[in-house]
Amino acid sequence: MSPMLQGIVTIVLGVGGCVMYFWLSNIILDKVIFPVRGPNPGRNINRANLVRPWLFLMPALLALGLYLMYPVVGSFIRSLYNRSGDEFVGFGNYSTMFADDGFQTAFLNNFLWILFVPAASTFFGLLVAQLTDQLKWGNIAKSLIFMPMAISFVGASLIWKFVYANDADIGLINAMRDYFGAGPIDVLQIGFWNNFFLMVILVWIQTGFAMVILSGALRGIPEETIEAAIIDGANPFQVFFKIKVPQIIGTITVVWTTITILVLKVFDIVYTMTGGNFGTDILPSYMMAYMFRDDGRATAVAFVIMLIVLPVMIWNIRQARAEMR
Amino acid sequence: MDNIAGSRPALRWVTQISVILLVLIWLLPTVGLLVSSFRDRDQISQSGWWMSPFAVVQNFGVKIDAGTATSTADQFTITGNIFEEAGSEVIRFGGSRAAPTEFKAGDTADLTRNRSLTVQIDGSFVYTSPEEITRDPTVYFSLASPPEFSLENYETIMTSSNMDRAFINTLTVTIPATIIPILIAAFAAYALAWMDFAGRGLIIAIVVGLLVVPLQLALVPLLQFHNKIGIGQSFLGIWMAHTGFGLPLAIYLLRNYMVGLPRDIIESAKVDGATDFQVFIKIVLPLSFPALASFAIFQFLWTWNDLLVAKVFLPSNSESWVMTVKIADDLLGSRGGDWGILAAAAFVSIAVPLIVFFTMQRYLVRGLLAGSVK
Incomplete structure (x- = not known):
């Protein structure tokens, strides 16, 4: 069966199955198990309503x-076993991993990513949101800056491979160097700084996200506060930094953490651009290098990522609980 | 509302110009890809895409036939035209491989062994030598070839590189993986928004917590699980995986939206004797359309653009490659230097998301705002 046909069958079965499940289970609950007719309909209705959720x-x-949920536990348990999964090695995978140079590089690089990408994306997002607010064509500008959100990380990497190409007739960077008389250079092979050339790609993608949310938050600021500041003689920069930014600081935090979490998951860019070579590995791409080869090591890396995400997770849950009350 | 650009004209101009610059920086890389995808391979390597509207100067060399030489008392002469058909213009020419563009068209070049060569702009040449010309000499020249745009790269990629298969595979992965989680999540979101039961708060907290669980954790245990129950690496497996991974966001977005629906409508329907099931199908679901649409776009973009899940949960043979895997694992290696082909492939893979993005942007923005701003 061709995958296409299989897909159609799956949609029909999946959607149909779901609808049937919900419909039938409700009918059975109302008509068979706790019928409204019979000796005590009131009690039955209450019981049915207890089960229905x-x-x-x-x-x-x-x-x-x-x-x-199972993978969190499953991965942790798997990370305690050796490569083939038949021998318990305790934290052996973790200790060999922490001693590995490749892991240390990936860990440090990932740290750089976490510092740079959310900061740069939020900064540019806020800048664009603020600058476009007044322009007549602001919405078009926003739409164009938002566009990379729709492009896959692989597609974006290819787009930037063109920009970085080591050829003055293909890559914009080298064309500019050529114009100023400098020789061609492969930016992806410059030690340390090549990481930043990769981060630029993610910043390019995520700025639109930050912009949309911060622009929404800027619009939500009560106008009286701004008017009052202007009447008191505040200049535009003071209005922005002393009146607006403090009022949307909560949203800025949300944007910042959301992008931070994303940074920990994106392996596509490094994988497509350098394959983790030239000292550009990060944890997700380091993990994929071990996937299918050494599941013990791969799950150990995944669990390290989980531990880094954990504080955000706890913070999110606390926020959600506070809101419910 | 008064703003940073306030009433000062100078500041206003600064704003305009900086936004134009930012937009250009954000747009240029994509434009470069698009332009390159329509260019011919030789032209790409000769001039940057930003020069593509202009003619490209390319060097050529033709052998001229020594047998057509005419001889006078003291020299042998070959005349003719280096072009087979008229219309092109020679810019420069030369008589040796080492200096193929040494002379301007119209000039007379003195070559080694007392030979000389003149090439006119229209391509006609005169080649003279004091001795008999035994080997066919080569005339080198450069000419401006006009910009060429064609769909050739797209044809190549769709017919000979199996990209069409990858496109269909991507579509096959994406559609079920978008529709099924919506349905499951909608019911759950309704229960979490409008039904009262013990443990509701706990489940919401769990959903919020699961929003940030890194996908990486799920790869190894779930692949083992799929292998154990006989699904293995297959389309069924990736549909299930995407469904599971998409659910937290779906439930979260939909619940937030459904909680905001007017209480009166739902309660009066219940007073009239509607069951929860009917309320959900007939009232809540149609009213939640904007939230459903925004999640659908998210999930569509995410599954269409995904590389990680496809690499792990789909078989690694070329028959089942989706476009992202095809580009990252195959084309970048086998067609690494063929920029036109790469650009066309990339553009095929990002065209559909871009269309969805530009037509449904409203819902996407609304979804983002609902998902993040509290």
């Missing part, structure tokens, strides 16, 4: 449990 939630809970 779980009918609605069941498929989602199963999928979440299997595809996201």
